[in-house]
Amino acid sequence: MSRPRGSLFGSDGGHERWEPVGAEAPVGLGHNLGLSVVAEGVEDELTLSTLRAVGVDVAQGYLLGRPMPESLLDLCIGSRTGAPALGTGTATP
Incomplete structure (x- = not known):
């Protein structure tokens, strides 16, 4: 899952962040297809905790490395x- 421009994220003081409601659908779809879901572009703790809460399996981004x-x-x-x-x-x- 990459961070598309659009409805999957909101804005918080100029910083983009994942919205749980928008992230649940692609995560659920991936899991229902038997896939592991990878989130790209994780740059802050709020985004990481949101993605964990909706069941993302693996994350990558500047926050992590x-x-x-x-x-x-x-x-x-x-x-x-x-x-x-x-x-x-x-x-x-």
Whole structure:
């Protein structure tokens, strides 16, 4: 699920935010089709908590992680799991 311009979000002092009513329909549709629902563009805690409340499975956006080079991503993934990141073949100390 990406953040389309339109009825799925409202405005709060110039900041866009997800509206629970607008987000429930696409989340429900995805789950009814047996899919995991991914929300893109999560930039603040209010948006994340709203998406969690309506059942989004995975989220991504600046709140959760900034763009980074693949080498740094491998280090982050390895340090969180203790396992090698996909495609590296080696564990990160």
